[in-house]
Amino acid sequence: MSKTPLYLGLDLSTQSMSALVIDALSGHSIAEQTVNFGKDLPEYKAPSGFIQGPVDGEVFSDPCMWLDALNLVLERLSKKVSLKNIVAISGSGQQHASVYLNQNFEKKLLNLDANQDLKSNLSNCFSRKLSPIWMDNSTTIECDEIATAIGGNEQVLAKTGSIMIERFTGAQIRKFAKNHSEAYSKTAIIHLASSFCCSVMVGQNASIDYGDGAGMNLMNLEAQNWDDELIVATAQDLIDKLPLLKPSNEQVGSISSYFVEKYGFSKECQIYAFSGDNPNSLIGCGGASTGTAVISLGTSDTFFSAMQQPLFDPQGFGHVFGNPAGGYMSLICFMNGSLTREKICQSFNYDWNQFSQALTSHDSEQGTIELPWLNDEITPKVPKNQQAIDALEQAVGNNDSSIVRALIEGQFINMYLQSQWMGELINNIIVTGGASQNDEIVQIIADIFQATVNRLETPNSAALGAAMRAYQAHTKSCWQDTTRKFIHFKSNSSCQPGSYNIEAKIAEFKRLLQ
Ligand code: XUL
Numbered sequence: 482m483s484k485t486p487l488y489l490g491l492d493l494s495t496q497s498m499s500a501l502v503i504d505a506l507s508g509h510s511i512a513e514q515t516v517n518f519g520k521d522l523p524e525y526k527a528p529s530g531f532i533q534g535p536v537d538g539e540v541f542s543d544p545c546m547w548l549d550a551l552n553l554v555l556e557r558l559s560k561k562v563s564l565k566n567i568v569a570i571s572g573s574g575q576q577h578a579s580v581y582l583n584q585n586f587e588k589k590l591l592n593l594d595a596n597q598d599l600k601s602n603l604s605n606c607f608s609r610k611l612s613p614i615w616m617d618n619s620t621t622i623e624c625d626e627i628a629t630a631i632g633g634n635e636q637v638l639a640k641t642g643s644i645m646i647e648r649f650t651g652a653q654i655r656k657f658a659k660n661h662s663e664a665y666s667k668t669a670i671i672h673l674a675s676s677f678c679c680s681v682m683v684g685q686n687a688s689i690d691y692g693d694g695a696g697m698n699l700m701n702l703e704a705q706n707w708d709d710e711l712i713v714a715t716a717q718d719l720i721d722k723l724p725l726l727k728p729s730n731e732q733v734g735s736i737s738s739y740f741v742e743k744y745g746f747s748k749e750c751q752i753y754a755f756s757g758d759n760p761n762s763l764i765g766c767g768g769a770s771t772g773t774a775v776i777s778l779g780t781s782d783t784f785f786s787a788m789q790q791p792l793f794d795p796q797g798f799g800h801v802f803g804n805p806a807g808g809y810m811s812l813i814c815f816m817n818g819s820l821t822r823e824k825i826c827q828s829f830n831y832d833w834n835q836f837s838q839a840l841t842s843h844d845s846e847q848g849t850i851e852l853p854w855l856n857d858e859i860t861p862k863v864p865k866n867q868q869a870i871d872a873l874e875q876a877v878g879n880n881d882s883s884i885v886r887a888l889i890e891g892q893f894i895n896m897y898l899q900s901q902w903m904g905e906l907i908n909n910i911i912v913t914g915g916a917s918q919n920d921e922i923v924q925i926i927a928d929i930f931q932a933t934v935n936r937l938e939t940p941n942s943a944a945l946g947a948a949m950r951a952y953q954a955h956t957k958s959c960w961q962d963t964t965r966k967f968i969h970f971k972s973n974s975s976c977q978p979g980s981y982n983i984e985a986k987i988a989e990f991k992r993l994l995q
Pocket of ligand 1: 696
């Protein structure tokens with residue numbers, strides 16, 4: 482077994498908990514384990530990691546399921562790697578999800594019993610059984626109330642880098658405080674998924690980092706502190722219930738003795754602040770510095786990149802978070818991602834090979850484009866587009882597969898247009914996520930953005946980013962060296978831009994919008 486220093490990245494995502502170990506000498510990942518919530522923990526009855534709430538738009542996850550997953554992933558990992566060689570750990574959590582804990586939490590963390598699992602240790606520490614997660618959009622009223630109290634969304638944008646957003650934590654906290662005031666008053670601390678997991682690993686309440694903190698509509702981006710006005714407008718006594726805000730490379734402490742006893746970690750192993758999945762992915766995709774954008778093609782598509790200055794999206798659809806490597810990062814999230822691509826594929830009864838063929842067999846120069854919103858969209862905020870839905874149905878009837886390319890080009894023209902506010906010159910794009918395996922989609926991205934597109938060796942960019950952050954903070958290496966050491970592209974997968982008449986396509990897209 483390896484004796485070289487190892488670094489562990491944990492990733493608590495919507496559907497799974499993963500652990501990835503990197504070797505500081507070789508610069509490669511040497512072990513990876515995943516616990517899939519649906520498959521491995523079926524007793525939580527959350528096949529994709531979440532459950533719908535009783536009210537329309539409510540989406541929750543069970544934080545006890547996350548604890549069980551942490552036990553299980555570490556148990557599995559301990560069979561593959563000697564955990565005593567891990568010198569530092571950091572982690573990643575799905576952004577915006579919040580965990581509500583009572584006053585038992587802090588005391589209990591100090592005395593975790595290694596003969597029991599984490600859930601049994603911490604079961605009486607929750608003041609709210611379930612955690613609202615990023616898919617919850619039930620807080621429109623609370624968003625309006627907070628924005629009005631602050632003097633409008635322009636003010637919220639200027640303070641936090643985003644207008645009030647339903648899934649962001651501030652509006653979620655307000656809704657809980659309003660509807661469950663007693664349980665809210667029994668809440669001693671509110672963590673994000675990331676800082677909750679970090680607290681458990683270190684055995685004390687951990688801070689929230691600037692990367693994930695910026696996704697709450699509560700942090701003043703420039704002051705890098707809780708914003709007094711927003712805190713007051715959100716809920717009573719909220720300031721007493723929030724952890725401190727700290728830089729992402731903060732050394733939180735040594736690992737809790739629970740993990741030393743149970744899994745054989747070294748008691749010297751250091752824990753560094755956890756962050757959100759998008760800030761971690763920025764690092765784990767090699768996007769720590771400006772000039773490289775990341776496109777993650779998942780359930781929803783996201784586009785993000787490092788930013789020197791906190792420029793804000795004047796339309797209010799995009800977000801600015803803290804970049805764990807320092808400075809800022811932009812993020813835009815599109816609801817019409819893989820679900821829309823799947824819908825197109827299924828409408829024609831295609832498999833993914835036939836879908837790819839449909840993309841290549843139609844020329845982009847001559848082809849038209851279509852608005853890509855087969856489902857409601859948040860960037861821009863528009864309902865699903867009936868014209869596009871009808872056009873797809875008609876094309877299926879006529880067996881005219883040119884619509885496949887028209888819709889996919891429409892997706893990335895929209896992404897191109899919506900990313901223009903960032904004002905960064907993008908020469909390189911890293912694509913990650915399931916659909917990044919599709920060569921034709923990758924070529925369309927290269928053409929539209931006129932950038933070189935690369936794919937990564939490791940698909941789990943959030944866990945890799947967390948492990949890299951642990952390495953960087955522990956060794957105090959510079960980000961350039963850290964990126965060079967751990968980011969490896971898939972060989973022969975680089976894609977160069979071809980000629981593309983972007984102005985004509987944009988004109989057509991705008992015409993369709995009218
Ligand atoms: C970003 C967002 C999602 C979550 C879950 O704002 O809501 O990307 O971080 O991955």
